[in-house]
Amino acid sequence: xxxxxxxxxxxxxxxxxxxxxxxxxxxxxxxxxxxxxxxxxxxxxxxxxxxxxxxxxxxxxxxxxxxxxxxxxxxxxxxxxxxxxxxxxxxxxxxxxxxxxxxxxxxxxxxxxxxxxxxxxxxxxxxxxxxxxxxxxxxxxxxxxxxxxxxxxxxxxxxxxxxxxxxxxxxxxxxxxxxxxxxxxxxxxxxxxxxxxxxxxxxxxxxxxxxxxxxxxxxxxxxxxxxxxxxxxxxxxxxxxxxxxxxxxxxxxxxxxxxxxxxxxxxxxxxxxxxxxxxxxxxxxxxxxxxxxxxxxxxxxxxxxxxxxxxxxxxxxxxxxxxxxxxxxxxxxxxxxxxxxxxxxxxxxxxxxxxxxxxxxxxxxxxxxxxxxxxxxxxxxxxxxxxxxxxxxxxxxxxx
Amino acid sequence: xxxxxxxxxxxxxxxxxxxxxxxxxxxxxxxxxxxxxxxxxxxxxxxxxxxxxxxxxxxxxxxxxxxxxxxxxxxxxxxxxxxxxxxxxxxxxxxxxxxxxxxxxxxxxxxxxxxxxxxxxxxxxxxxxxxxxxxxxxxxxxxxxxxxxxxxxxxxxxxxxxxxxxxxxxxxxxxxxxxxxxxxxxxxxxxxxxxxxxxxxxxxxxxxxxxxxxxxxxxxxxxxxxxxxxxxxxxxxxxxxxxxxxxxxxxxxxxxxxxxxxxxxxxxxxxxxxxxxxxxxxxxxxxxxxxxxxxxxxxxxxxxxxxxxxxxxxxxxxxxxxxxxxxxxxxxxxxxxxxxxxxxxxxxxxxxxxxxxxxxxxxxxxxxxxxxxxxxxxxxxxxxxxxxxxxxxxxxxxxx
Numbered sequence: 001x002x003x004x005x006x007x008x009x010x011x012x013x014x015x016x017x018x019x020x021x022x023x024x025x026x027x028x029x030x031x032x033x034x035x036x037x038x039x040x041x042x043x044x045x046x047x048x049x050x051x052x053x054x055x056x057x058x059x060x061x062x063x064x065x066x067x068x069x070x071x072x073x074x075x076x077x078x079x080x081x082x083x084x085x086x087x088x089x090x091x092x093x094x095x096x097x098x099x100x101x102x103x104x105x106x107x108x109x110x111x112x113x114x115x116x117x118x119x120x121x122x123x124x125x126x127x128x129x130x131x132x133x134x135x136x137x138x139x140x141x142x143x144x145x146x147x148x149x150x151x152x153x154x155x156x157x158x159x160x161x162x163x164x165x166x167x168x169x170x171x172x173x174x175x176x177x178x179x180x181x182x183x184x185x186x187x188x189x190x191x192x193x194x195x196x197x198x199x200x201x202x203x204x205x206x207x208x209x210x211x212x213x214x215x216x217x218x219x220x221x222x223x224x225x226x227x228x229x230x231x232x233x234x235x236x237x238x239x240x241x242x243x244x245x246x247x248x249x250x251x252x253x254x255x256x257x258x259x260x261x262x263x264x265x266x267x268x269x270x271x272x273x274x275x276x277x278x279x280x281x282x283x284x285x286x287x288x289x290x291x292x293x294x295x296x297x298x299x300x301x302x303x304x305x306x307x308x309x310x311x312x313x314x315x316x317x318x319x320x321x322x323x324x325x326x327x328x329x330x331x332x333x334x335x336x337x338x339x340x341x342x343x344x345x346x347x348x349x350x351x352x353x354x355x356x357x358x359x360x361x362x363x364x365x366x367x368x369x370x371x372x373x374x375x376x377x378x379x380x381x382x383x384x385x386x387x388x389x390x391x392x393x394x395x396x397x398x399x400x
Numbered sequence: 401x402x403x404x405x406x407x408x409x410x411x412x413x414x415x416x417x418x419x420x421x422x423x424x425x426x427x428x429x430x431x432x433x434x435x436x437x438x439x440x441x442x443x444x445x446x447x448x449x450x451x452x453x454x455x456x457x458x459x460x461x462x463x464x465x466x467x468x469x470x471x472x473x474x475x476x477x478x479x480x481x482x483x484x485x486x487x488x489x490x491x492x493x494x495x496x497x498x499x500x501x502x503x504x505x506x507x508x509x510x511x512x513x514x515x516x517x518x519x520x521x522x523x524x525x526x527x528x529x530x531x532x533x534x535x536x537x538x539x540x541x542x543x544x545x546x547x548x549x550x551x552x553x554x555x556x557x558x559x560x561x562x563x564x565x566x567x568x569x570x571x572x573x574x575x576x577x578x579x580x581x582x583x584x585x586x587x588x589x590x591x592x593x594x595x596x597x598x599x600x601x602x603x604x605x606x607x608x609x610x611x612x613x614x615x616x617x618x619x620x621x622x623x624x625x626x627x628x629x630x631x632x633x634x635x636x637x638x639x640x641x642x643x644x645x646x647x648x649x650x651x652x653x654x655x656x657x658x659x660x661x662x663x664x665x666x667x668x669x670x671x672x673x674x675x676x677x678x679x680x681x682x683x684x685x686x687x688x689x690x691x692x693x694x695x696x697x698x699x700x701x702x703x704x705x706x707x708x709x710x711x712x713x714x715x716x717x718x719x720x721x722x723x724x725x726x727x728x729x730x731x732x733x734x735x736x737x738x739x740x741x742x743x744x745x746x747x748x749x750x751x752x753x754x755x756x757x758x759x760x761x762x763x764x765x766x767x768x769x770x771x772x773x774x775x776x777x778x779x780x781x782x783x784x785x786x787x788x789x790x791x792x793x794x795x796x797x798x799x800x
Contacts, residue, residue, distance in 0.1 A: 047724070048724045049722075049723040049729065049731060050719050050720055050722065050723030050731045050734075051723075051731070079716065080719055080744060080747055080748070080749065081748070081749070082747060082748030084748075114714075114716060115714075115716020115719060115720065116715065116716045116719075116744070116749045117749075224720065225716075225719070225720045225723060302702070302791075302795070303795055306791070306792050306796045307795065309796045310796025310797050312796065312797070314514075314515075315515075315516065316477070316479065316480065316516045316625075317515070319450050319480055319515060319625070320448060320450055320515065320624065320625045322449075322450065323448040323449040323450030323451075323625060324447070324448045329449065331449060331450045331451070331480065344480065344516070347482060348480070348481070348483075349481070349482075349516045349517075387702075387792060389789040389792045389793065391706070391792075392706050392709065392787060392788060392789045392791075392792060395702070395703055395706035395710070396706045396709045396710025396712065397710050
């Protein structure tokens with residue numbers, strides 16, 4: 001497997017473009033990804049009960065496992081917009097399908113931004129001709145930029161790997177920033193590949209890759225209404241078709257997971273107001289579920305996150321977070337490590353030098369927290385960011 | 401029932417004092433509450449699995465339902481301090497019992513502050529003579545002040561009511577500020593009363609009052625290791641003994657709940673960095689449990705809390721929080737009100753004027769959010785605060 005430059009237009013036969021159609025005050029906000037051939041397609045969606053209109057529509061259009069285009073806008077989520085919002089999404093899909101001469105149900109739609117506001121449909125419709133005319137094999141970068149809301153940098157990744165003599169490419173773009181939480185897809189991410197693969201294998205690989213990557217990150221514990229991951233596989237790599245079993249499937253899943261992990265890590269590194277990148281490991285929990293509970297409690301604790309922002313090795317707050325997580329353990333058996341240094345051993349503080357800890361561990365940008373519960377063999381890792389004054393600023397003034 | 405001035409020394413036969421013994425850098429940090437007669441006693445404790453040493457010890461001392469003194473310190477939680485910490489608590493209890501000439505197991509102990517640091521036991525021991533000599537019937541104010549950590553004002557409340565010809569008093573002191581969450585007691589609160597009451601009735605009334613007050617507030621979703629509520633009832637009011645049933649019990653519970661509510665409200669009004677006081681109501685949920693889940697998701701959502709800090713009526717974030725809460729409802733039936741103004745009706749935005757909403761509702765200090773799920777008859781109210789830059793500041797620099 002090789003890391004490659006580029007994103008969704010890296011795989012063969014994919015084209016992309018983006019324009020500014022006035023949804024956001026500045027910058028590009030409408031983007032299109034197009035495959036020259038109808039592609040196998042799959043998606044995962046937010047577990048939030050309140051779902052954006054695009055998710056409802058795209059889920060229907062994914063029913064047959066085929067798609068050929070994704071139209072996405074930032075700045076407006078088209079969520080809780082009633083029947084009018086549903087109609088808006090269908091008008092956009094119809095217009096994209098007509099202009100590209102493809103089937104309506106092969107168009108996926110995604111939106112991100114403010115909830116409860118109608119989309120400026122006319123602006124969008126009148127931009128579609130231009131979007132289609134701009135489609136290019138180097139358009140990925142524009143799409144990545146056009147997806148941004150409070151993101152500070154655009155997010156792309158790509159890898160290639162061999163199946164027999166054929167090179168298979170996987171590329172992706174994503175947007176993240178806030179309202180990031182595990183349990184289903186947690187932001188917008190679009191993945192393209194030229195792999196030949198069955199619909200069943202594509203679905204399975206996407207689900208497993210998302211579980212191991214996007215579902216292991218959290219920024220603020222809030223879960224978006226509009227988050228989804230779409231994958232399109234157009235088969236132009238010409239490889240022997242990948243099925244749900246065997247070495248080729250494993251190769252594909254590994255490559256897909258690596259692309260998804262790269263995007264997930266970028267999302268956390270660019271979390272709203274983040275000054276730190278935090279890896280929370282929980283080991284020897286009763287089971288995986290308990291390990292996730294404990295890791296998640298630490299990773300979402302405002303007190304842990306503000307302490308790390310303040311570069312203060314306040315491991316008491318970590319212990320308190322595990323204590324309320326619901327995970328089964330005995331405090332008298334708990335060990336905690338900060339950046340590899342043992343600070344708590346069997347429920348009793350070690351004689352670690354706090355000043356040294358501050359200097360060696362907490363001044364760094366990347367912080368690793370490990371809690372060992374000594375209760376069983378469950379393990380989990382969650383990536384998160386700190387809670388800064390900038391986070392508050394950004395979210396206090398993200399205008400509705 | 402009448403509101404009264406004062407706190408824990410309002411009821412007959414209670415004395416209190418506080419001194420500075422050097423646990424905090426400045427201000428009083430050690431306090432004592434004493435009843436001239438052995439009192440019926442009860443307590444509720446944090447649900448955190450990691451429990452401060454004082455809670456372990458006090459729970460044992462409450463086993464017989466009798467106590468006569470509470471010794472409390474701020475600045476150090478005596479939590480995760482191993483066997484040495486346990487020994488420290490017992491040394492303090494012994495010293496208090498000897499100086500007051502009361503039984504060791506009639507002394508309760510409470511601590512609040514940093515986790516994982518040994519208490520300066522010698523300082524505390526050498527302060528106890530002075531504490532006892534300072535005991536006074538006007539000492540409540542000093543205790544309230546000595547309990548403060550990041551609190552900006554001290555918290556006291558008292559009421560009186562009649563049982564027959566006898567006046568019964570209930571008084572309280574508390575400390576709050578951060579790490580406030582429902583599910584068991586969520587801060588330190590000490591309640592005194594001169595009511596004559598059975599142990600069973602006292603326990604029942606405390607549990608029910610805490611459930612309706614302290615367990616309905618949240619600041620940051622973090623749950624402390626050291627939170628507890630103690631109540632002492634010394635019977636000096638001379639009323640006919642209250643049992644678990646009848647009108648007197650209801651009178652007592654109502655008065656106790658009103659004192660606890662006053663303390664709970666003060667805790668939220670003084671929440672770390674709070675600029676707003678937020679009341680979250682959820683109505684017509686499937687059941688009470690679902691109503692609490694939804695209200696709690698709204699009240700702990702960083703995105704909702706930062707929007708309110710920014711005085712932005714971003715009800716989309718409220719809907720998103722309910723959507724991820726686990727409560728059962730249909731988005732197409734959801735109504736949301738902000739300060740009485742309907743912003744979402746049956747899942748569709750109303751034409752409310754946002755500028756007017758900002759001016760009339762969001763500029764105020766007290767904000768009321770109501771979500772109507774139209775799914776059943778469950779109701780819940782949770783009090784919370786906004787998430788401000790000051791919260792981050794306070795918690796980034798609360799030194800370990």
